[in-house]
Amino acid sequence: MREHEGAPLPSSFYLRDAALVARDLLGAVLQHEDVAGTLSGRIVETEAYLGPHDPASHSVVGRTARTWHMFGPPGTAYVYFIYGMHWCVNAVTGAEGVGSAVLIRALTPLSGLEVMRQRRGTARRLSSLCDGPGKLCAALGITRAHDGLLLTGSSSLTILAGTPVPDDEVLIGPRVGISKAVDWPLRFRVRSPHASGDQRVTR
């Protein structure tokens, strides 16, 4: 069941403003070639982090060991550890050295549902497998091992072109979970994911 897979999105896709990339990543497919099999999902929620001038961005602190790959070339995976328990994955945008990225916040599961369910615990609804940045990394097995990999097709973690989402299906609002620049409208989500059973992307 990989009917939505296309070619990997190229570096040029990411070499743009983070807000544009965040908008256009809706509908694309995040795919991990895991030892347990191919795990993938359609991106239905993203947030843009613009760079050191964005008070909510990790890149405000400059290029430290943690934020190192956020300053990498466009199309790099920036994976960080948060709250002592969770991993979150970003796609780096803009030119190398800029420090902007798009956080992937939710997926509609496409492939590898059994493995995802095992990793996310028993008796969970399909819609709760990947509806959060920490949840989707747990489901797809994304960890520090993926920090700095290229998402453009040369590694086990790739973003593939998918079904484009028309403007009237895109909701834009403030980012969540932050304490600075709380009203900047940089969160993008799909109003109605066409994969069945996935209401409630409201997070």
Next chain:
DNA sequence: ACGCGGATGGCCT
């Protein structure tokens, strides 16, 4: 349906 707080660890002041 909500709101709240505990878990848990790396990193910066």
Next chain:
DNA sequence: GGCCATCCGCGTA
């Protein structure tokens, strides 16, 4: 020492 780009379970309604 305190702050996190979070998640889950438990409380009250």
